[in-house]
Amino acid sequence: MLPKINGRVAWKFEEPNYDIDNIIGVENIKLSDIEQMKKVCMTDYDPDFISVVQDGDVLVGAENFGYGHPHYVAFKALRALGVRTVFAESFNPSFYKGEVANGVALIEVPGILEAVERWSTVTMDWDREEVTVDGKTVLKCSHVPQRTKDLVECGNLINYIREKRL
Amino acid sequence: MGQTIIEKILSRNLGRTVRAGDEALFEPDLTLAYDYPGYIDSYERQLEELEIPTVKKPEKFMFFIDHFNPAGDTKYREVHVKTRNFAKRCGIQLFEDVGIGHQVIMEKGYVVPGMMLIHFDGHVSMLGALGAGAISVRNAVIEALATNQVSIIVPGTLRVNLTGKLERGVTARDVFHTLVRQLGPSGACSLCIEFGGEGLHSMSIDDRMVLCNQAMFLSAVTAVCEQDEKVDIFLKNTTQRPYSHVAPDKDAHYDKEYTLDLSTVSPVLVAPPSSAKTVPIADYEGMRVDVGYVGSCASGRITDFAQVLDVLEGKHIAVGTRLYAVPSSVQLQKEIAANGMMGKLIDAGACLYYPSCDFCFGMLGTMTAGEVALSTGTLNIPGRMGCTKADIYTASPYTIAASLLKGKITDPRTVF
Structure with a gap:
């Protein structure tokens, strides 16, 4: 079953072509200790991020979110902090493939950037492929590929192969 | 359809x-x-x-x-x-x-x-x-x-x-x-x-x-x-x-x-911190350069070295600069050895290395803080050449050769 997504917007990245390595800082892209990763996560944006973020929170991004040469550390840290969903105007395909395979729900929603503020609540309706912001504004998602749904449902690529492909 | x-x-x-x-x-x-x-x-x-x-x-x-x-x-x-x-x-x-x-x-x-x-x-x-x-x-x-x-x-x-x-x-x-x-x-x-x-x-x-x-x-x-x-x-x-x-x-x-x-295209640089930032070479003309790198999967072939030699043959890179020339494959290494390009590159001051991905991601030819590299590597993000405080500009082999000849960013069209 697909997970319920009903989370607060822990951060809104307004910059198009956002390079997700900046979430942990380029000097930290080779970190291997998860506690260290969490400690540096988002501190350039909000020094208290680690204490205010909650399990189930989501992120919102602009166009071509994930541009650049994305490394896995940023989202390892975010996943460890309970962030497993990003709604964006659009995603960079390289980032999209890599992170969906880690079970992160990357959902393209045209108009999302205008529709939310930090700490807005966004609810996903998987069947209708729609999101609702603060219980009021309804936005249509771009078509969510079956592969994305399968990977999010299975949690990661290995579970997906085991459950859907073997 | x-x-x-x-x-x-x-x-x-x-x-x-x-x-x-x-x-x-x-x-x-x-x-x-x-x-x-x-x-x-x-x-x-x-x-x-x-x-x-x-x-x-x-x-x-x-x-x-x-x-x-x-x-x-x-x-x-x-x-x-x-x-x-x-x-x-x-x-x-x-x-x-x-x-x-x-x-x-x-x-x-x-x-x-x-x-x-x-x-x-x-x-x-x-x-x-x-x-x-x-x-x-x-x-x-x-x-x-x-x-x-x-x-x-x-x-x-x-x-x-x-x-x-x-x-x-x-x-x-x-x-x-x-x-x-x-x-x-x-x-x-x-x-x-x-x-x-x-x-x-x-x-x-x-x-x-x-x-x-x-x-x-x-x-x-x-x-x-x-x-x-x-x-x-x-x-x-x-x-x-x-x-x-x-x-x-x-x-x-x-x-x-x-x-x-194509006739409207001029030399450009991709400036730090990301591949999004393409700028005309004129924006940085005259800026000091420390290192040049011609290699990687993106470059490092006969055409690339021919471009370098079109500028540097019979000349030498500026004192204090360094040029890494790394053919993309052993076959290409053999070819440039046989056709004389390797000797000419060495005469121009290039350091010739064994084919490898390592220069492109900072395992070899590592930079240090404050240095400026011009690179045909695939990418210019901070840290890509081993140091987040060094600046990497990606550029063509022509631009790299002309810039190392002068020790500063130079439009290659001005050195022929």
């Missing part, structure tokens, strides 16, 4: 007609992987986790040892040994000590028009120079190892029509990054770039490899070129595999179309 080149390649692979947006399971003609901690060594562990003892069709896979080569640390050598053992156990062909995989696979004749290939690495798009559809699937390489198939969404296409001719001193790299400047870094977001037109046909296969190699910086899924007699000549010298050209239909649907007149 007709089809684009990538739609035709993927339809041929699947045995039925597919169009942009279709999602299907494809069996790649070849799945490629290279040694890197977390890649091939992970695949072996993941297969164990899935209780799959070996791959079913080893002939559909190729492994390459092209990173950390030669290893400067025992932990990297361990990755090489694991890669060798894994390949041997599964019966997968391994290429070691022959150069950078993306180059090697083409010069050894494994790539022909119409093939479909996958890799973790995004720069595999360069195989599109020969009319192949080479797609980065990131960590989904394990899907192919486990099941022979990979789930892919057929991309739409940005058609780029190239017209006119490049002037001396301007290169395919300037063309690609001019496209980034004009279309924006999301100009081909989730699309395949299809290069064609008389301008493309005026460019060498080496040039086309550069164009396709950089596709990810327009946020493309991959890139593919129309084919012509230059492709046939390249293949005549490298392969006996049968093939036919894959051309787009006249009524193919393109998500976007763009025309660029």
